[in-house]
Amino acid sequence: MxxxxxxxxxxxxxxxxxxxxxxxxxxxxxxxxxxxxxxxxxxxxxxxxxxxxxxxxxxxxxxxxxxxxxxxxxxxxxxxxxxxxxxxxxxxxxxxxxxxxxxxxxxxxxxxxxxxxxxxxxxxxxxxxxxxxxxxxxxxxxxxxxxxxxxxxxxxxxxxxxxxxxxxxxxxxxxxxxxxxxxxxxxxxxxxxxxxxxxxxxxxxxxxxxxxxxxxxxxxxxxxxxxxxxxxxxxATENSELARELFPLGEFGHGRPGNTVLEITFQGDTSAQPFVSQLARTYQIDINILGAAVEHISGRMVGRMRVELPGVHQENVVPIGFLREQGLQVDVLNEANGALA
Amino acid sequence: MTWDQMQELLWPATAETFQMVGVATVATILLGLPLGLLLVLTDKGGALQNLPVNRVIGAVVNIGRSLPFIILMVALQTFTKSLVGTTIGWQAAAVPLTIGAIPFFARLVETSVREVDGGLLEAVHAMGGGTWTAIRKVLLPESLPALVSSATTTVIALIGFSAMAGTVGGGGLGTLAVNYGYQRFETTFMWVIVAELVVIVMIIQLISDFIVRRLADRGSFGGTTRLLRSRRTEITEEEEELALPH
Missing domain, CATH: 3.40.50.300 (P-loop containing nucleotide triphosphate hydrolases)
Known part of the structure; x- marks a missing residue:
């Protein structure tokens, strides 16, 4: 138009x-x-x-x-x-x-x-x-x-x-x-x-x-x-500045050194899946939830969660792949310092 | 002089003054209003922006305003004669009165029209209106209260000038005051004429104030919203800083 x-x-x-x-x-x-x-x-x-x-x-x-x-x-x-x-x-x-x-x-x-x-x-x-x-x-x-x-x-x-x-x-x-x-x-x-x-x-x-x-x-x-x-x-775009402004999670914790911090964004259907417990059960890992929020953006439910997985990024490639397969958007934050990788 | 004698002279002279000022006012508004609008429209950023024209009109207006009326009256004698066929009487006096008042009124119109919020013009242009629409639907109606005040100021100035015109045979109350009050030492009569002029001016001002108030009442809280608006703008700018820190 x-x-x-x-x-x-x-x-x-x-x-x-x-x-x-x-x-x-x-x-x-x-x-x-x-x-x-x-x-x-x-x-x-x-x-x-x-x-x-x-x-x-x-x-x-x-x-x-x-x-x-x-x-x-x-x-x-x-x-x-x-x-x-x-x-x-x-x-x-x-x-x-x-x-x-x-x-x-x-x-x-x-x-x-x-x-x-x-x-x-x-x-x-x-x-x-x-x-x-x-x-x-x-x-x-x-x-x-x-x-x-x-x-x-x-x-x-x-x-x-x-x-x-x-x-x-x-x-x-x-x-x-x-x-x-x-x-x-x-x-x-x-x-x-x-x-x-x-x-x-x-x-x-x-x-x-x-x-x-x-x-x-x-x-x-x-x-x-x-x-x-x-x-x-x-x-759903990685490192989107607008998304970050729209949905800030800045207040959340940044995890401990040596661990991997993920930011998971889910919208619509994917928000109904119990992916955290699935992940924990499938890979036998302890997941620490640092923060989460759900908002309505242009009429859709959008959630974002920051989680901490034990071990550095290389050790967590498989679980991250699993999450992406579920249709979730996963941003890997630089190990434990909160900045984007 | 008795009151009866005074009255006999007063009323025709008053009528002459009214005719002289009336004709001059109408002519001044007809010619001064477009001139004042042109001053705004041809200026930088105006709809008819044309700086050379603007400078020329501005210069003519300034020259017209700086000439003393009494000189203008004498200087215009030939022009007056060619226009009305005589150089004495109220008809003749109306000519220099008009010429003297046009630049005065044009400047007042300019100031009044400039007060109109530029956002309103923008709105009209965004609707697809042209320059003529902007003048007719926005500039004139929105500045109407100020224009009425300007016209009143001009009428009152014209009454003052008309008395001066009386000293050189312009007729009206001015002639009366000079002929009787000054030359025949009828001091009482002169004060009666002065008092009449004062009353006329006061009545005109009262009527004008009433009209202006009625016009301004249309946006009864207009004054306060304008104040609020400027304060709000400041707040908005602060919020802007807060909303998106980069």
Missing amino acids: ITTKDLTKVYRSRGREVTALDGVDLHVREGEVYGVVGTSGAGKSTLIRCVNMLERPTSGSIVVDGLDLTTLPGQEHRAGRDLRTARRRIGMVFQHFNLLSSRTVQQNIELPLEIVGLDRTQRRRKAAELLDLVGLADKARSYPGQLSGGQKQRVGIARALAGDPKVLLSDEATSALDPETTRSILALLRDLNRQLGLTVLLITHEMDVIKSVCDSAALMRGGKVVESGELTELL
Whole structure:
């Protein structure tokens, strides 16, 4: 649904050059929620603004729903007609909501419909539908100044959906909200994604956002995508940085010197198997469990366990093979010092 | 002078002042508003960014603002004559009043429009709106309370200038004050005229304040949210540091 190829954005100001995006390849499939995570300055904001051409990339291409936007003339506030038409099919939600204070909630939602040129009755009907969808039917006549942050973001989402977009861009939509409101807004995005088949590309600096709503994620650093993929795949990838961030086990013990420490990740079906006792019985070894946790990540049960086996790595090759055969993902940590081998 | 005699002179002169200021206000808004918008739009980062044009408009506005009104009035005599056919009376005075007020109002418009949050423009562009949509649906409605205040300030300045125009035959209350109060030593009458001007200005300000308050009430907690917003941004940045230590 959204594909960027070798996207580069260089800002030039007073002879200085700042590379905000450095060859970003991103592939967001239709109907998924895709999260881009990174610290401030990683380039994620520039990336999302490039997707609807609020920023024109220095080079590279952006294809949204089969249309290469980089071929359309204009940028930001000087968009050509074709680009403006293309933007109507891409909804955008902002961190600070960006609602017009001079308009009521309903009038705010009607704004994109006015731009499209719908008549008054059609606008009313559509706005009422959208307000219902985001659960604010009773606030149609309120002004944004009278709403809470969460309510404002609901209005922002309703407005973004007014043009029946196939793609919704969310620029830190929950970063100005408290944790509880964040959860309800994320749940709303998830519902919309499922009900309407909406493709959502969101950027955030909070791992929790990725964990609770995303199907896929990308980690950005210094203008580059360091890692990307489906969450379930990432969790099954050895040494995945994102997986580690999503599911940190840092607090656990590191075992004794001379022993082998394993990190075992299991998801879905494999989580039902009593593999620890099977391992102990089959190979007659004593297994020391250093720590374990189970979490729900994008609707799936994922567990991770850190265990200690007696003896150095070479002595444990067979038991490790056994675990891998069970469909478990096994990361061998450097003997007893906690770092990855 | 008796009160009756004063009244006979006062009301026609008041009517003249109102006509003069009224015509000048309408003309100033019609010409000054687009000029003020252009100052913002042609500036760096604006929708119609064009720095040479911006510099030229800025320079013209600055020159217009620095010319003393009394000089402007004399300097514009030929122009006024060609436009309204005379150089005396309220119709003639309205011309330099307008020319003098346009740059003043344009700067006030510029300041008001700049106050509009850039995020709102971004939102409109993301919806597929163009420059014209941004002006009509965002810039003007969102800055309306400030624009009304600016227009009021301009009207009150125009009333002051109109009294000055009276000294050179511009008609209205200014002429009355000079002819009677100054030249005929009718000090009481002069104070009556001054008092009337004070009352007019106060009434205009009251009406304007009322309108501005009504407009601003639409986002009744607008002020507080703006404060909260900036504080929240700071917190968010701190959280950002905490959330992903690298």
